[in-house]
Amino acid sequence: MTLTLYSMPSSGNSCKVRLMLGLLDRTYSHVGLEYETPELADAHTTGALAMGKVPVLILDDGTALPESNAILCYLADGTSWMPSDALGRARTLGWVFFEQNRHETVIAVRAALQNYESRAHLATPQRMVELLDSGHRVLRVMEDHLADQAWLAGDTPSVADIALYACTHTAGSQGGFEMHRFAAINDWLARISALPGYIELDDIPT
């Protein structure tokens, strides 16, 4: 099957899809659309981005699949990355929803305020402190869970781990979160980066 991925090199939501494709050893064409570039503006203008955001996966029949976690679930279907039993799937999706509702909205937002020039005016000291505190609380939820299990949603790695890996991996370097406080998360990050097919988040296909 020929796949094309519209993805933003600097974005965690896009990184997680590139990582999943790497772990599944899938080949695909990559169209890079970086934040605030003419290429991204063109993609908006031409309607190439279903739901108006990146990433979008284009299937071989031309179907456009938006939403990073929906793409992960699609790619993982029928593989060990998505449990086949109802409870296992529900647990996996629970973490996937946690990622978009509670994790991305704090961890990725603080990183974006710190790193995108155009958002610097929104990074007031009060907001940054609030995001830091909320982020540490979100990371504590993961830390407590990972303290006695290797993977988020069962005995083997799943899309839950991939959904949460991208922005957790860069939470310290890009978001300023105090990752030394989260030993179990750091061990989990190391387990993911040791998986066969793992690709660095900044390893962008040409």
Ligand SMILES: N[C@@H](CCC(=O)N[C@@H](CS)C(=O)NCC(=O)O)C(=O)O
């Ligand atoms: N919930 C969506 C969020 C996608 C999203 O917010 N994408 C951002 C980059 S992280 C984007 O497309 N920004 C460019 C724009 O809005 O023009 C997902 O997980 O795919």
